[in-house]
Amino acid sequence: MGAKRIYQEYQRPILGLVSVAGLFLAWELVLTYLVPLNPFFFTKPSLIATAFQEQVLGGRLWHDLIISSRAFLWGFSCAIAVGIPVGVLMGWRRRAEYTLDPFLTALYASPLVALAPLIIVVFGVGLLAKSVLVFLLAVFPFIFNAFAGVRSTDRLLINVVKSFGGKEKDLYFKVILPSTLPYIVAGTRIAIGRGLVGIIVGEFVAASEGIGFAISRFGDTYQLPEMFAAIFFLMITAIVLTEGMRKLEAALAPWRVGQEAR
């Protein structure tokens, strides 16, 4: 009776945990009892766990993470600083939209990671090239979401602020930005994913350290458990970041909770 109630209360985390654990268990069992494991082609969870322990607790992957984070933070900050003003401007000023739209459409539609080799040639191996790559990938969600947020701003609220004597600046800060903020936060989640792609691709192409480099080096040297450990480490980092944004979204826009409920 008590167990049943606990299950009903926590159905979501329990089922989520069971499915993940089930996957790893099946993976482990199949490669232990059914199919002989060829360590050059594949690996299994128990080996990954050992490698994870060594690499993460040993500090090697933390070092790579910090290296990668540096480029990520630079590129991402620039994406915020450029993307939000550009998106807001495009949303509010039709001429800005018409002028910039062709470039954005073209760049957003193309797989920008194709530019990675060129960017590394131009900016050299290291922090700068990786930051540029992160910036290029992460800036678009900020632009497009800020744009969509401004466009969805309620005209009535603009009129309200105008009717009380609000100036252009007041419209931006008292109506447009607050109403766009939830869109920007949602864009941030997408941008995190794209930014991580930028980092990893940059480090695949040319690097001497960083998470992407670690994954690629372990792969090249057939150290598959270590490679998977690095991949899972990256995955966990991404989950922490995007879930953090989700929490932040709820904290920054409490009124949205009510809107969604309606």
Place this chain on the structure above:
Amino acid sequence: MVPYIQAKNLNLTFRPKNRDPVTALLGLDLEASQGEFLSLVGPSGCGKSTFLNVLLGLLKPDSGDIRLNGNRITGPGQERAMVFQEFGLLPWRTVQANVELGLELKGVAAATRRQRSAELITLVGLNGFEQHYPHELSGGMKQRVGLARALATDPDVLLMDEPFAALDAQTRDLMQMELLQIWDRAKKTVLFVTHSIEEAAYLSDRVVIMTARPARTKSTIKINLPRPRDYEMRLSAEFNDIKARIWETLKEELMTRSAGDGS
């Protein structure tokens, strides 16, 4: 003597892209005296709200003259404030911050704002809800916030654009009574747009009936019911006579409009 509010020969045509132009106001004349409660009724879409927005200063007429206290209206101003039909509350602001919006834009110091918003929140009966967000309020409460916000800057003229249209019938009756009490104390000039003949007759000193679009004033009916008015007054024969008179005039316009729609 110059009327307090005077609109003379106002014309306004909207010219939306890729669509036929719509003449909202055509030679509209209207006058209101200070402290008067004036209602505008007319067929829906006739241009009543357009007129309020011209008076508020958000829309500019193509031609004609509109003056408040002898001064031509060219844009929004502190002596006018609007209560909007769809409330127009900023969803990211608490009740208190919404009420303070006008004061903030005027550059009033925070301490004064706080004091003033507290007074008005009490006036509209929202004590205890200062820190609530609009989505946590009922329609009636939201419009109380809208009213408090409009009154906060202490305007001389209160423009109300079908303020109670989105409320249920009982809340609406209650809000009407409270509005009369507040008006009685604050002595504002009120221009009140409504669809409801009953509402117009109950609240107003005069009811202006507008023509079908484009809006002109068709006729004005003076409401000589004593004040303060109470709910029971609505049951009197006199009140029903007034309603009948407004209805007779309005009916012709509604016919015109439906004939126009058919063509």
